[in-house]
Amino acid sequence: MTATAIRAEALYAFYGTHPAVNGLELAVPEGSTFGFLGPNGAGKTTTISMLTTLLKPTAGRAEVAGFDVATQPAEVRRRIGIVFQESTLDQELTATENLRFQADLCGLPRHESRTAIAAMLDLMELSERSRVPVRQFSTGLRRRLEIARGLLGAPRVLFLDEPTTGLDAQTRAAVWDHLDRLRREQGITLFFTTHQLEEAEHCDEVAIVDRGKVITQGTPAELKSVIGSDLVMLSTEDDVRAVDTLAERFGLAAELTPDGILLRVANGAALVPRLCTDLGLTVRSVSIAPPTLDDVFLHHTGSEIRESTANAHTLGTLGEGLR
Numbered sequence: 001m002t003a004t005a006i007r008a009e010a011l012y013a014f015y016g017t018h019p020a021v022n023g024l025e026l027a028v029p030e031g032s033t034f035g036f037l038g039p040n041g042a043g044k045t046t047t048i049s050m051l052t053t054l055l056k057p058t059a060g061r062a063e064v065a066g067f068d069v070a071t072q073p074a075e076v077r078r079r080i081g082i083v084f085q086e087s088t089l090d091q092e093l094t095a096t097e098n099l100r101f102q103a104d105l106c107g108l109p110r111h112e113s114r115t116a117i118a119a120m121l122d123l124m125e126l127s128e129r130s131r132v133p134v135r136q137f138s139t140g141l142r143r144r145l146e147i148a149r150g151l152l153g154a155p156r157v158l159f160l161d162e163p164t165t166g167l168d169a170q171t172r173a174a175v176w177d178h179l180d181r182l183r184r185e186q187g188i189t190l191f192f193t194t195h196q197l198e199e200a201e202h203c204d205e206v207a208i209v210d211r212g213k214v215i216t217q218g219t220p221a222e223l224k225s226v227i228g229s230d231l232v233m234l235s236t237e238d239d240v241r242a243v244d245t246l247a248e249r250f251g252l253a254a255e256l257t258p259d260g261i262l263l264r265v266a267n268g269a270a271l272v273p274r275l276c277t278d279l280g281l282t283v284r285s286v287s288i289a290p291p292t293l294d295d296v297f298l299h300h301t302g303s304e305i306r307e308s309t310a311n312a313h314t315l316g317t318l319g320e321g322l323r
């Protein structure tokens with residue numbers, strides 16, 4: 001059986017009377033890439049703050065790397081790394097100096113820190129830039145340096161709050177390449193929050209959180225199998241007639257949209273050839289899309305996950321007291 005890196009049982013966090021985390025249950029397998037997915041205000045940052053011992057749970061319990069976050073916080077801290085959403089690097093220091101500063105904070109002896117810093121710079125492919133001041137770094141390089149810094153104390157669990165927010169697609173892919181390699185080579189658990197559904201598609205497991213509760217958890221494929229239907233988009237010579245024919249001849253409820261006809265069917269690939277031959281109308285275009293995690297979210301919550309850049313309470317701000 002796989003060991004559990006993070007476990008939360010009936011976890012609560014109240015801000016005044018508002019339950020930001022509301023009886024959250026979570027089990028994260030060791031060595032997995034685990035996505036904690038939810039809209040703004042769902043309680044992701046508050047949860048991660050409790051798991052990283054920055055915030056005391058109001059009620060319930062949570063364990064990280066086998067230690068209780070409330071009663072054994074020092075043990076937990078020794079085994080975790082955190083990458084904050086907002087950059088907390090010192091712009092005027094070089095990459096090495098930033099890492100040395102962190103190593104000193106962690107209490108690593110100088111001879112050990114020299115080796116650890118060199119290894120982390122190497123792992124994140126930053127060795128050649130070790131003496132360059134951070135202010136000359138691109139956003140992607142900074143993110144990699146932040147990840148290197150999060151790894152300095154050889155954590156068993158690395159927490160990342162929206163690790164690729166604000167990065168372009170190419171840089172985002174590069175950061176993920178590094179994270180994947182890290183997980184493979186070091187076997188650590190990566191726990192990251194996101195509200196970007198495409199990002200969660202690459203996880204081993206995903207927990208979808210809404211209003212302070214995990215509403216479902218599983219592999220992306222398992223979660224999507226709950227929806228179990230493909231989205232077929234169809235355009236014909238006469239879409240209004242096609243909708244009627246689909247109902248009469250195929251028993252399918254189709255929706256007429258400005259872009260064409262929308263259909264939800266169990267097996268789009270099997271249906272499309274039949275449509276083309278039996279609909280009795282010229283089919284101009286057709287596309288099939290498998291269910292997405294967005295559909296899963298919609299299925300469980302009745303609302304669409306909301307993309308937003310407004311972030312009133314990020315780990316970056318919660319982490320300020322630690323710096």
Ligand SMILES: Nc1ncnc2c1ncn2[C@@H]1O[C@H](COP(=O)(O)OP(=O)(O)OP(=O)(O)O)[C@@H](O)[C@H]1O
Binds near residue numbers: 047
């Ligand atoms: N320090 C605070 N004081 C009062 N309310 C707070 C505080 N931090 C968060 N909240 C509220 O608790 C709820 C959960 O917030 P949280 O930041 O944990 O959500 P989130 O899922 O991380 O959202 P985001 O994606 O925007 O970071 C929200 O309603 C938020 O307004």
